[in-house]
Amino acid sequence: MSLLAVGVSHRTAPVALLEQFAMGVPDTVKALHELVESDHVSEALVLATCNRVEVFAEVDRFHGGVADVSRVLARQAGATVEELSPYVTVHYEDQAVAHLFSVAAGLDSMVVGETQVLGQLRAAYALAREERTVGRALHPVAQRALRVGKRVHTDTGIDRAGASLVSVALDRTESRIxxxxxxxxxxxxxxxxxxxxxxxxxxxxxxxxxxxxxxxxxxxxxxxxxxxxxxxxxxxxxxxxxxxxxxxxxxxxxxxxxxxxxxxxxxxxxxxxxxxxxxxxxxxxxxxxxxxxxxxxxLALLQGERHGALLQGERRGAFPEGERAGADGGPLPASVAADDVAAAHAMIEAETALLRAERQAAAVAPTVSALRSQAADVVDAELLRLSSRLPGLDARERAEIARTVRRVVDKLLHEPTVRVKELAGVPGGTDYAGALRALFGLGIDAEVDPEAATLAEAVTGDPGTHLDRPAGSTP
Missing domain, CATH: 3.40.50.720 (NAD(P)-binding Rossmann-like Domain)
Structure with a gap:
């Protein structure tokens, strides 16, 4: 299982398109259940704000997951997957986690450092919990994102960027009257x-x-x-x-x-x-x-002004006077020091690494459990066969033989199970768990569904455009 983030936001889509995604609570509930009832999504959380509609989902396949989520988003927008594809962003595993953390911290907002999105994420998580569309995989991810967002605002000066779009809109109002x-x-x-x-x-x-x-x-x-x-x-x-x-x-x-x-x-x-x-x-x-x-x-005016400032800064080779590059490359008010943004990114990077280690350790746990369970079954079967062949053994002798066999098996399994847990924390570490499953016949992942892969390609489009592909995946 893997974490996937698919959606549209102010960074890639015009306000007119974002309007088509407007979702009330009933719409969000419907989308949540559509997602978890699809072929490849087991858990889902939908974050719908005035600046974004993004789905964070636990999926069993990358391409299939992208296809399932894209269908739901397209249905909500009243568009086809192909029409939506130029505006969709896709993040996978670590990139998805880091993206969610950045969103929670206000680094990905139209107004860098705004705090309202943290409350919106909290409400989205609460709704997903109420609808039982988040489980063992997404619970720790969402909870960590809320903690990271709060910590960034508490431990850095990024809040000085402005509380929300309201502040920016009222500043614009005062410039008029x-x-x-x-x-x-x-x-x-x-x-x-x-x-x-x-x-x-x-x-x-x-x-x-x-x-x-x-x-x-x-x-x-x-x-x-x-x-x-x-x-x-x-x-x-x-x-x-x-x-x-x-x-x-x-x-x-x-x-x-x-x-x-x-x-x-x-x-x-x-x-x-x-x-x-x-x-x-x-x-x-x-x-x-x-x-x-x-x-x-x-919102259209504020988005246009933001993009205009970006273009002006690019033409000059710098951002407008009094501004500097934000987390997403956008302008950042001078009141937010560069080291505050750097500190926020450092927190997100560290928390992403910690969560990666936890998720990878959890991912190999079923393999370790299955291996030990298989070994226990083999031991029990052989002890039963020994009992029928040597009926004269007394209870003490049988118990000693059983302890000896189990000690041998435990010692043989100790090193591979400890190592597979340790290696889970390094890049590509879960591959060792896959090798263990293959060697001991514990089950091997199925191939990617070609039809789902084709549909996912229609969403992701040209490699590298609005997309973080999983390592080793094919376009």
């Missing part, structure tokens, strides 16, 4: 992102109004930030008075239409409105961006 202190801000959505947005706005001195489909949730959040709640029915009137509209609901359709915003703008006498849409799929009708006096800040 100035300081938010004293400004009226309307937050639509009272979930985790809404709570983060509301608390961030309150810290910046804004007057916060919370609106949500659930009145009780809006009231609780409003009270916690010293704001007030409003019903969705009052949205047009509240919008007319607001300087900023920030939406982050979990709705699957549009929440704020162009007509609503146009009506709110009609009586503002030129006062601008900034619309911050951090939902995926988007909450606000794209047509709002064309209205006079309305400035839209959404």
């Amino acid at each position: 100035g300081d938010l202190a004293g400004r009226t801000t309307l937050v639509v959505g009272a979930g985790s992102m809404g709570a983060l947005a509301a608390s961030t706005l309150a810290r910046r001195g804004a007057s916060v109004v919370i609106s949500s489909r659930t009145t009780a949730s809006a009231e609780r959040l409003a009270e916690s930030v010293g704001g007030r709640a409003a019903t969705l029915v009052d949205l047009p009137a509240e919008l007319a008075a607001a300087d900023v509209l920030l939406t982050c609901t979990g709705a699957t359709g549009l929440v704020v239409g162009t007509d609503v915003v146009a009506a709110a703008m009609s009586g503002r006498t030129g006062r601008p409105l900034v619309v911050v849409d951090l939902a995926l799929p988007r909450d606000v009708d794209p047509g709002v961006a064309a209205l006079p006096g309305v400035h839209v800040v959404d």
Whole structure:
């Protein structure tokens, strides 16, 4: 069994495609069960955020696993595997572990060092546990990822990069209308992102109004930030008075239409409105961006600015002034020291090595157990045969013969079983367990399914593109 990570993220896919992957809890539950019911996936965890949809799975074959996961992702996006292939990333074993650890630490986020993804990973793991789609293989991987993410944020200064997309979006907002202190801000959505947005706005001195489909949730959040709640029915009137509209609901359709915003703008006498849409799929009708006096800040804009900064830095042979290369090659705010990022990477590398050793030791354990079980069966059979051939032996003699035979077998097996456990921790070490299985007839892995390999190739495409192949695998 091997760990596989397959998915799309802001690094490879445009926001328009990420919108197609938007998953609520029911969608995620359906995907989890589809995955573990497929031919090659035994355990699965789905991390779905506004920046990524990635599947971390325990699979029995690389190509078959990629094919199974890709089918589920394609179904969720309403696309074919071939259409999806240019945007998919595939990581395998150590690369998959290191990637998950980087995600948990905020090193792979649109805003390097953000902390929200750690909570999202925790929720994804809890859901997978509740649905019983994680087991002995993925439990330690997910738990280690959560510990690594927390440790990186605790032991380095990487948090200074910014708490989340909310901070970056509000910085962009202030560049449009100035300081938010004293400004009226309307937050639509009272979930985790809404709570983060509301608390961030309150810290910046804004007057916060919370609106949500659930009145009780809006009231609780409003009270916690010293704001007030409003019903969705009052949205047009509240919008007319607001300087900023920030939406982050979990709705699957549009929440704020162009007509609503146009009506709110009609009586503002030129006062601008900034619309911050951090939902995926988007909450606000794209047509709002064309209205006079309305400035839209959404995920597509933030992604475009990030890529623009990258291109500008590449043309100059350096990153924009005040920035340096981030974990994924993207710009990193100057407030994050290079040694903080280096320290984070060192932690991830060390933790990946530790987990590799643990997983490899666990991988050879069944071989060692099977070998000793086989030896015990042989000993028992031979002692039984001896008993029938020498019926005159008394109980003491039989016991002594049995102890002697078992000591001989234990001594013969001691060195190979100890060595195979030691060698499991070195690169390619599990090959020794395979040799042991072959030599003692304990079972040999089957060949790769050609059809699954062909489909996996359609996903991975050209070797080296968005792909970490297992050592020794063929394209």
